[in-house]
Amino acid sequence: MQSVVQVYSFVVITNALFFQGILIYIVRKGRNNFLDDISHFRRPSSALSRYYSWRVTKLRNALLETVLFETFLISSIVGIVAFAGILHLLLSLSPVILFVVILSTLTSLQMSWRVRGILDREQGILNKLSGAEDKIGLVEQMVDELYQAGAYADGRIWFALFKITLREDPIGWSVRDVLMDKSRKIVDRIESHIAETTDTGTPKSGPEIE
Numbered sequence: 603m604q605s606v607v608q609v610y611s612f613v614v615i616t617n618a619l620f621f622q623g624i625l626i627y628i629v630r631k632g633r634n635n636f637l638d639d640i641s642h643f644r645r646p647s648s649a650l651s652r653y654y655s656w657r658v659t660k661l662r663n664a665l666l667e668t669v670l671f672e673t674f675l676i677s678s679i680v681g682i683v684a685f686a687g688i689l690h691l692l693l694s695l696s697p698v699i700l701f702v703v704i705l706s707t708l709t710s711l712q713m714s715w716r717v718r719g720i721l722d723r724e725q726g727i728l729n730k731l732s733g734a735e736d737k738i739g740l741v742e743q744m745v746d747e748l749y750q751a752g753a754y755a756d757g758r759i760w761f762a763l764f765k766i767t768l769r770e771d772p773i774g775w776s777v778r779d780v781l782m783d784k785s786r787k788i789v790d791r792i793e794s795h796i797a798e799t800t801d802t803g804t805p806k807s808g809p810e811i812e
Contacts, residue, residue, distance in 0.1 A: 607691060611698040614679055618702040621675055622709060629654070629713065640764040643778060643785075658765070661721055664714035672707055724762035728773060737776035745784055 632654030639651050646652040657663055679699055683692055727744070734740045744763070748755040767778040 606688065607694045610683070610686065610688065610691065610695060613682060614695060614698050614702055617678060617682060618675060618706055621671075621678065622706050625671055625710070626713075629657070632657070637761070637764075640767060641785075643767055643782060645768060655768075658717050658720055661714065661718050664717040668707065668710040668714055671710055672703060675706060676703060720758050720761060720765075723756070723758045724765060727759070727762055727766060731773045731776065737772060738780055741777050741780040742784075745780055749784075 628650065632650035635648050635651035636646055636654040636658075639646050639648075646655045657667060676699075679702070680692075683689055683695065731737050731740060741763075744759075748759060763777055763781060766774055767781060768774065769777075
């Protein structure tokens with residue numbers, strides 16, 4: 603009996619790691635596609651890019667993703683146990699299942715917390731620009747300060763600025779005009795910098811953010 607519990611404990615952990623890995627891959631792939639789009643001043647052009655755009659639009663979207671993933675994960679674990687015909691061992695496996703769910707939830711919440719950081723910076727920029735008469739001048743000042751800061755600049759601010767270019771209003775147009783004007787000078791520089799300040803991975807193209 604003990605050996606059966608150990609075997610299925612391993613199966614449960616492996617199952618969780620597998621699906622967590624898939625989620626992380628999808629998020630990063632979507633992020634890279636989305637960043638490639640916005641760094642070239644175009645709207646999301648693929649399913650994964652649109653998914654990531656939805657994910658970073660509101661914090662509740664990222665949290666909803668976490669809830670849906672955890673629901674799917676728990677369902678898959680129960681399904682494995684039911685398929686194996688060992689529902690009577692579910693109580694014995696509950697400590698392992700609880701450990702797996704808590705660990706995956708913390709990982710997903712950490713990813714959601716990064717979305718909050720992006721949204722906070724985006725809202726801060728929007729608040730500054732909404733009350734400014736010379737929006738282009740203010741954006742130029744922000745971009746120049748970020749560029750001069752070099753490796754010490756906050757990559758999430760770069761991301762927020764490029765994301766704001768998707769807006770069809772005076773703020774979005776102002777940010778887009780400035781970034782398009784300066785893009786030849788800054789895009790190559792910020793691609794590697796934002797990757798270093800926001801994630802351990804390296805994007806294929808465009809600024810990097812998690």
